[in-house]
Amino acid sequence: MDHNIAVGLDIGTTKIVAMIGRKNEYGKVEILGIGKSKSLGVHRGVVNNITQTIQSIQLAIQEAEAAASVKIESVTVGIAGQHIRSLQHSDYITRPDSETVIDEEDIDRLINQVHKLVMLPGEEIIHVLPQEFKIDGQSEIKEPIGMYGGRLEATFHVVVGQVSSIRNVGRCIKSAGLELEGITLEPLASAHAVLSQEEKEAGVALLDIGGGTTDLAVFKDGIIRHTAVIPFGGGVITEDIKEGCSIIEKQAELLKIKFGSAWPGENKDNEIVSIPGLRGREPKEITLKNLSKIIHARVVEIVEQVYVEIKNYGHEEQKKKLIAGIVLTGGGSQLKHLKQLVEYITGMDTRIGYPNEHLAGDSDEAITSPLFATAVGLVMDGLKRQERRKVEAKIEEEIEEKIEEEAAKEEAEQEIVEPPKKPKRSFLDALTERVKDFLDNAE
Known part of the structure; x- marks a missing residue:
């Protein structure tokens, strides 16, 4: 698999x-191929039938491979589901020497x-996202690297999920013959794909309405502040219509x-759709007004739950106000008049988010549909991880060269030189490795 592509x-x-x-x-993301299959074996974002999920993954992968004519070996996968919760946590370290500059380490x-x-x-921690730092009691520091200080404190947004659900996703990927490059929380991936930096600064809530779950990510001052997964999506609307x-x-x-x-106000009383009956039965007639009443009732319920989460974050406080309002994405965001309803319930500006913010200009219209927001975000995530690895590999190479040079010098001078520090791994790589170890041990 070519090292410049991500899946x-x-x-x-x-x-x-x-x-x-x-x-x-130009630094934009170019989509080479896409494959999709009906998802069997996933319920409300959680894998509940491994065999079926593996088959669905393989179908989607084969289709994407055929479209892009490359072989896929490793993937970045999204995780969601009703078991995800997030919490705020503060922690600090005391540095041995306050006269040295704070660095990545x-x-x-x-x-x-x-x-x-x-x-x-x-439960297992999926993401630890620093919010802001405090150095020696001085607060509201966005970028601590390069500053001096003895006590480094930070508040963190910690995202937690169920070990068994995460493990099952990993198992499906392994059994489908793929490698797990990394795991990302789905609302974060969607947010990468559809939000602009200005929106994240101003304060925005991203609402990704999927089939089984509705994911929420709240940003303010460019930092993720709150995430939640609500176990309702487009699927329950369909259920309601069916019943x-x-x-x-x-x-x-x-x-x-x-x-x-x-x-519901949109439809006249006399607009009727006729649906063919099951074998040998009369067709059914359904008024569009009734249809939209059913949909309306359920959508109101979902949006109200989301609004509770937005209030939990603290949107009503002046300092935490989400100026850019709400961005809707995911397949469920394509429902007619949803934008107006969300604005009506929450009183916040709303737009539909298309994942074209970071895509190359000539991307196919089908790809820029809100349906694919999460997938686009995951590709971007995978590309980011690869860039980081390249940089780390380069640093390691340089260090090895230096060590060799020093060793050659040493032989000449017979002096002892301590080798430079190895670069540290980023947190996501550490997580991926932990998940990998975990899976290897779980077999």
């Missing part, structure tokens, strides 16, 4: 998407310390996509 694998409740991308010369020590937090049984109109799921889904609206 994002979005294991969703309704679909599994494999997307292959690379950076073009100090921050790593601090992050690794947070990783040792005792979680509830069966309310006594029709089969396939028809309910089509009805929702073709005629569904989140705003």
